Amino acid sequence: MSLLIKNGSLLNQAGELEVCDLYLEEGIIKKIASNIQATGSEKVIEAAGLLVSPGFVDLHVHLREPGGEQKETIATGTLAAAKGGFTTIASMPNTKPVPDTKEQLEWLHKRIKETAKVRVLPYATITKGQRGTELVDFPALAEANAFAFSDDGVGVQAAGVMYEAMKEAANINKAIVAHCEDNSLIYSGAVHEGKIDKELNIPGIPSIAESVQIARDILLAEAANCHYHVCHISTKESVRVVRDAKRAGIKVTAEVSPHHLLLCEDDIPGDDANFKMNPPLRSKEDKAALLAGLMDGTIDFIATDHAPHTEEDKQKGMRSAPFGIVGLETAFPLLYTNLVEKEILTLKELVDFMTIKPANAFQLPFGKLAEGEHADIVLVDLKHEATIDPAKFASKGKNTPFTNWNCKGWPVQTIVNGEIVWEKESVQQ
Numbered sequence: 001m002s003l004l005i006k007n008g009s010l011l012n013q014a015g016e017l018e019v020c021d022l023y024l025e026e027g028i029i030k031k032i033a034s035n036i037q038a039t040g041s042e043k044v045i046e047a048a049g050l051l052v053s054p055g056f057v058d059l060h061v062h063l064r065e066p067g068g069e070q071k072e073t074i075a076t077g078t079l080a081a082a083k084g085g086f087t088t089i090a091s092m093p094n095t096k097p098v099p100d101t102k103e104q105l106e107w108l109h110k111r112i113k114e115t116a117k118v119r120v121l122p123y124a125t126i127t128k129g130q131r132g133t134e135l136v137d138f139p140a141l142a143e144a145n146a147f148a149f150s151d152d153g154v155g156v157q158a159a160g161v162m163y164e165a166m167k168e169a170a171n172i173n174k175a176i177v178a179h180c181e182d183n184s185l186i187y188s189g190a191v192h193e194g195k196i197d198k199e200l201n202i203p204g205i206p207s208i209a210e211s212v213q214i215a216r217d218i219l220l221a222e223a224a225n226c227h228y229h230v231c232h233i234s235t236k237e238s239v240r241v242v243r244d245a246k247r248a249g250i251k252v253t254a255e256v257s258p259h260h261l262l263l264c265e266d267d268i269p270g271d272d273a274n275f276k277m278n279p280p281l282r283s284k285e286d287k288a289a290l291l292a293g294l295m296d297g298t299i300d301f302i303a304t305d306h307a308p309h310t311e312e313d314k315q316k317g318m319r320s321a322p323f324g325i326v327g328l329e330t331a332f333p334l335l336y337t338n339l340v341e342k343e344i345l346t347l348k349e350l351v352d353f354m355t356i357k358p359a360n361a362f363q364l365p366f367g368k369l370a371e372g373e374h375a376d377i378v379l380v381d382l383k384h385e386a387t388i389d390p391a392k393f394a395s396k397g398k399n400t401p402f403t404n405w406n407c408k409g410w411p412v413q414t415i416v417n418g419e420i421v422w423e424k425e426s427v428q429q
C-alpha cells in the first residue's frame with residue numbers, strides 16, 4: 001500500500017526544519033512537496049510536529065543468531081532496531097557458527113529474509129572460525145552477498161594474515177572492518193587501564209592495545225590499497241593516527257559508539273557489568289578526543305555496537321561477565337538529548353552521523369530523503385520525554401548503563417521499503 005506522510009518536519013541542506021509531505025509508493029519515495037493531495041487509495045500518516053528523518057543506519061550490531069538465541073535473535077534484534085529508528089543494520093559475524101563459508105552466509109540470508117523486521121546486511125568473517133590464522137574464501141563470500149569482512153570480537157593478531165586479507169578484500173572492492181586489539185598488550189583486563197582499574201582493583205586494558213593495532217593496520221591498508229574501517233574507536237591516540245592517515249590519503253574510515261561519546265571511566269559506579277564493554281570506557285580526555293574527532297571528520301559516523309547479553313551473564317560482575325552493552329533502542333534519544341539539546345552537535349549533524357555518513361562510507365544507497373530513494377524513514381518525536389527502562393526493551397538484552405536516563409527524541413514510527421515495520425501504540429490511527 002502507498003503511504004502519504006503529511007505535515008512532517010524535514011531537515012533541509014542548511015539544517016533547518018521545513019514542513020513537507022512525502023508520498024511513498026512501491027518502496028520508493030515518489031514525491032516530496034508541500035500539500036500533496038491524497039487520492040483515497042493510500043494510508044495517510046499525520047506527522048505534524050514530528051521529525052521525518054531517513055531511517056538510521058547502524059553498521060555494528062550483534063544479533064547473536066545462530067548460537068546465541070538466549071541473548072538475541074534476528075527477530076528480536078531487528079525489532080529493537082526498528083524501535084530505535086534503524087532501517088538498515090549490519091550484523092557482526094561472532095555467532096556460533098560464524099559465517100565463514102558460502103553455505104553459512106546463505107543460511108543467514110534466508111533466516112534474515114524469514115524473520116528480520118529491518119534490512120540486515122551480514123558481515124562474513126576475515127578468518128575461518130575467527131581464529132585469526134586461515135583466510136576465508138573472499139570471492140565466494142562476496143558472491144554470497146557478504147556486506148564486508150570482519151573478525152569483530154577479536155583482533156587479527158598476525159600482521160601477515162591481516163595484510164593478505166586486505167589484498168583479498170581490495171581485489172573484490174570490499175572493506176576490512178576491524179576490531180582492533182593486540183592480545184599481547186592485554187593481561188585479561190576488564191576496564192580501562194588508567195584510574196578505574198586501580199580504584200576497582202580489576203586488571204586494565206591499556207589504550208595501546210587498540211591504537212598500536214590501528215597504526216599497524218593503516219600502514220597495511222596503504223600497502224594493500226584497501227578500504228580499512230576501524231570499529232568502535234575509543235582512544236585519543238587512535239583518533240590521532242586515523243586523522244594522520246586520512247591526511248596522507250589512506251582509505252581509512254572509523255566509527256564511534258554512543259557510550260564512548262557519552263561516558264568515561266569516571267562514570268563507572270563500581271562493580272557493575274552493565275558498564276563493561278570492549279573497548280572499555282576510557283578517560284575523560286579520550287572521550288573529548290572522540291567528540292573532537294567526530295566533529296572534524298576524522299571519525300566518519302556513529303554505530304551502536306549493540307551487544308546483548310543475558311542478565312545472568314551480566315550478574316557475574318566486572319571481572320567475569322562478557323563484554324558488551326545494548327544500544328539500538330537508546331542511541332538516538334541519548335545522543336539527541338545529550339549532544340543536540342546541549343548544542344554540542346546540530347540536529348542535522350547527528351542525523352547525518354546516523355544516516356548518510358555510514359551509508360556513504362560503504363557506498364550504500366540508503367540514508368537519504370529524496371525522490372527516487374528507498375522509502376526508509378523514521379518519524380521522531382523530539383519533544384516527548386521518557387526515562388530509559390530496560391524492562392521495556394524489545395531486545396532480549398537489558399544490559400545498558402543508561403537505565404533511568406531521561407531523554408527526548410523518541411522514534412514513533414519506522415518505515416522500511418515503504419512499509420510500516422514498527423509504530424508506537426499511541427500513534428496508530
Ligand SMILES: NC(=O)N[C@@H](CC(=O)O)C(=O)O
Nearest residue numbers: 062152153277278307323324
Ligand atoms: N563490544 C563488546 O563489548 N562485545 C561484542 C564484541 C565486540 O564488538 O567486540 C560482543 O559480541 O558482545
Ligand SMILES: [Zn+2]
Nearest residue numbers: 152153179231
Ligand atoms: Zn568489537
